[in-house]
Structures are given as structure tokens and as C-alpha cells.
Amino acid sequence: VHQLILILGDQLDLQISSLQGADPARDRILMVEAEEEGRYVPHHPQKILFILSAMRHFAEELRQQGFVVDYRRLDEADNSGSLDGELARARQRWQPQAIRLTEPGEWRLLERFRQRQADWPEFQLLEDQRFFCSAERFRRWAAGRKQLRMEFFYREMRRHSGLLMGADGQSEGGAWNFDADNRKPLPGGTPLPQQPHFAMDVISLEVRDLVAQRFSDHYGSLQGFDYPVTRTQAEQLWQSFLEQGLPRFGDYQDAMAVGEPWLFHARIAAALNIGLLDPQRLCLDVQAAWQSGAVPLNAAEGFIRQILGWREYVRGIYWLLMPEYAERNALGNRRALPAFYWTGKTRMRCMQQAIGQTLEHAYAHHIQRLMVTGNFALLAGIEPKQICDWYLAVYMDAFDWVELPNTLGMVMHADGGYLGSKPYCASGQYIKRMSDYCSGCSYKVSEQTGPRACPFNALYWHFLMRHREALQGNPRMALTYRNLQRMDDSRRNALWDWGEELLARLDAGEML
Numbered sequence: 001v002h003q004l005i006l007i008l009g010d011q012l013d014l015q016i017s018s019l020q021g022a023d024p025a026r027d028r029i030l031m032v033e034a035e036e037e038g039r040y041v042p043h044h045p046q047k048i049l050f051i052l053s054a055m056r057h058f059a060e061e062l063r064q065q066g067f068v069v070d071y072r073r074l075d076e077a078d079n080s081g082s083l084d085g086e087l088a089r090a091r092q093r094w095q096p097q098a099i100r101l102t103e104p105g106e107w108r109l110l111e112r113f114r115q116r117q118a119d120w121p122e123f124q125l126l127e128d129q130r131f132f133c134s135a136e137r138f139r140r141w142a143a144g145r146k147q148l149r150m151e152f153f154y155r156e157m158r159r160h161s162g163l164l165m166g167a168d169g170q171s172e173g174g175a176w177n178f179d180a181d182n183r184k185p186l187p188g189g190t191p192l193p194q195q196p197h198f199a200m201d202v203i204s205l206e207v208r209d210l211v212a213q214r215f216s217d218h219y220g221s222l223q224g225f226d227y228p229v230t231r232t233q234a235e236q237l238w239q240s241f242l243e244q245g246l247p248r249f250g251d252y253q254d255a256m257a258v259g260e261p262w263l264f265h266a267r268i269a270a271a272l273n274i275g276l277l278d279p280q281r282l283c284l285d286v287q288a289a290w291q292s293g294a295v296p297l298n299a300a301e302g303f304i305r306q307i308l309g310w311r312e313y314v315r316g317i318y319w320l321l322m323p324e325y326a327e328r329n330a331l332g333n334r335r336a337l338p339a340f341y342w343t344g345k346t347r348m349r350c351m352q353q354a355i356g357q358t359l360e361h362a363y364a365h366h367i368q369r370l371m372v373t374g375n376f377a378l379l380a381g382i383e384p385k386q387i388c389d390w391y392l393a394v395y396m397d398a399f400d401w402v403e404l405p406n407t408l409g410m411v412m413h414a415d416g417g418y419l420g421s422k423p424y425c426a427s428g429q430y431i432k433r434m435s436d437y438c439s440g441c442s443y444k445v446s447e448q449t450g451p452r453a454c455p456f457n458a459l460y461w462h463f464l465m466r467h468r469e470a471l472q473g474n475p476r477m478a479l480t481y482r483n484l485q486r487m488d489d490s491r492r493n494a495l496w497d498w499g500e501e502l503l504a505r506l507d508a509g510e511m512l
């Protein structure tokens, strides 16, 4: 055997760097279902089903290309359960002249494979080229800057890619961002896109039974799995979004509604992150939809900002600052993650909705993650590691490179400000404005303290008071702190005391 090529579960792309120049006659592909990868955090059973099924479908695709795939199934008796363990055994089996692997998207695995590389001279780690910006390019961009801001990185990426740039080198529409147009609440009765459905085939059904057997101890339902597991299905989902979701994606990207997990969102992140879709193609399609007049600029820009801006920026930050990044805890938070994050058993309707649909679909959209479950964790002072592990476990699309900076940095403000120049903290008023959750809640969003008051309210002010030293010098927090200052003492004290009471209840393991 000339080359042994290891393909990981999030590298399901025929164009991946490790497959470039591969020769079906002489090379062998290794794919491994590793128990350890499903368990190092308790991944949602649908996420495990999704990745394993997509891997098995990809192995078929490779076989159709003439490759011999050495596929190690989870339930084979002699499967060692780890990626590097199986690689070592395949090396024995095949005695290859070279071993190739595209760099994993996770520091934990990269370190492990680097150790192997030190022992095995034939082992090559190749750059993952599925991104607009390489880790190296990001490092160069970051070097020497006093402050890193997504907005400036994004503008540079717009110029670099030419996306939504006019012939005169100016941004289309005369602005870099249309966020102000993209914060509309959803009027009741707005017709929503029809979602395509993906029935499970024989491969998915077999994997589902396996996951049911092996991972029944993990939170999350296996029922109703409805995700694309092949390139063709992912394409179908994408086309449906382009036609039905994208035109109003911008307007309603921050809106939330009871019982409506998808709204105008694309729900393609999972397929994108495992390699079933190509980010450059998606951005070009969106640009073309705008050019043809099918979608407004605020929708096209809003989407491209997510992919070309945020997605690339968080990846850049991850590789720039790992491994110490994972240990950051700028606000010194230590509280344990409340049990209701795993069960959805809470009286807060917004949390019930966001967590409930997470357990049901392994999905919540960005504002539910940032401003509901994330906001609560921030206000309650949950230890960053615990909430990061939760996000990594429960979301279909969560891989360490994308999940960690989003949670630790953006949600928890634990990285000192790389992902946001101020914390994304808000009282219940924000949730009321952007959703219809509050009207059916057991709590009253208009009340600040007392058993009927929305817990987000007192926790918000308590958060501001307890982190006054760290935050009040931030110019973007000045107005907020002036409001706090203007309050009379008795009101401030009442908010503090009720905040203390709520935190004590969380510490006692009580449900809120």
C-alpha cells in the first residue's frame, strides 16, 4: 500500500486535502467509528447518528470512486474505541509507505496526532483547506493588532473574497453591515418556509439502532431525526433555503417563536461542518441570489457575514489561542450548570423552548443559544467549561473549533473580549421583544423581584453589580451603568437581594 489516508467524521468531502492526488489502485482509506469520540462529552444521540450515518454514506461514495475503504464499525468486537488506536492498528495491517490526515478541527485530536507524527516519519498532517482564511493567514492578520474585532476581519475577508463588493472596491449597498435591519420580531401569522424532510434509509436505520443500544445514557431524543446525511440531501436542504428561507432570513434572523425551531434559518450548519457543503459555494449562491434580485441585500449580507465573517473569525481565534483559550474564565465564574439544561424542566418558558427543541432536534438557532440559554448561563455565573461542554454535546453542528469561541468568548465573555466588545447580557425585556415566549410564561417579565418576577431581570442587574469593577470602564457599558447608578438604593438593594436568592436556589439544585 502506498498511502493510508485517514478520513475523520467531519471531513466528508471528496476535495479534502488528504484525498488530493489519491490513487484508488494503490492507496487505502481508513474510516473509524470511535466510541471515545461519542463519549468525551455526552453527545446528543442524534448527533452521533448523524455523523456515523454520514460517514457510512461517504464510505459508499468513496467505494463508488474505486477506493478500498477500511471501515471500522463501532460494534466490531475488536474496535479499540479510539481514532489513534485504530490508526496504529491499520498501520500494522497495511504497512503503508505514507500516512495522510487532514488536520483535525480540534486541539485535543491535533495534539494526539502530532505525537504520532513524532514517532512515525511517514505520517503527514495536511492543512484543512475548506476555509476562506487559513490559520496562518489569520495569525498574520492578528499579529501586532492591539484589539481583534470580527468586524474588521470581516471587511478584510470581503475584500479578499470579493463577495458583495462593487467594481469600485466599495461594499455593495454602501455599508458593511445591515444588522440594524436584521432584528425584527416575527409578526404572528407570518407564513414560514416549508421544510424538506429526510427519511432514514437502511444505513441510517441500522446506525440508529446501534446508537440506541450504545448511547441510551445520553440526553436527547433519537425520535424524529430529520437531517441530511448525504451530499445530495444537503444540497436539497440548501436549495430549499435559498428559495424559501433566504429572502426573509435577514429580517427575522434574531426572532424566536413558540414551537417553531427553524423559522427562516437554513439549518445547514451541521452538514457544512462535516464537509457535505462547501462554504465558498454557499456564499457565491447567496451573492448570485441577491444579484438576480431574488433576495434583498440585508438577507444576503446577513448570511454571508455568518459564514465569511463569524465562522472564519471564531476558527481563527481558536487556532490562534489554543490550548490556553479553553482555560479562560475572565469573570471568575464557578457555578455548576443547573440540571434543567439537560432536561428542559424549568418554569422559564424561553428556556423550556430553547432546551426542549435542543433535546428534540439537537438544534437551536443563534439567538436562542446566545440570548436565552447563553444569556442565562452568563447572568447566573456558570463555570465556562461546564457550559462549553454542554453546547459541544447537545448541538448537531458543534465541533470544538466553532463551539468553544462561540460559547466561551461570545456567550460567557470569558476570553476578555475577543468575541464581543461587551458581554451579551440582557434582561427579560430583550426576550420579550424578540419572541412570543413571555406571554405564556409562569413568570411575569414586567416584574423585577419576587416569586413571580422573570428571573432574567434580577439576575441581569445582579450580574452588572457583581462585575462592576470589570465592566463599568467599558465605554459600551456606560449607559447601562448610568441607569444602575440612577436607581434609588432601595430598588438596587431589592434587585441584589432577589438575585442572591435566585442564585442560592440554583446552588441548592432547585428548579427555577
Ligand code: SF4
Binding pocket: 347, 348, 349, 350, 351, 427, 428, 429, 431, 432, 437, 438, 439, 441, 442, 443, 444, 445, 454, 455, 456
Ligand atoms: Fe423567559 Fe422571563 Fe419571558 Fe419567562 S418572562 S419567557 S423567563 S424572559
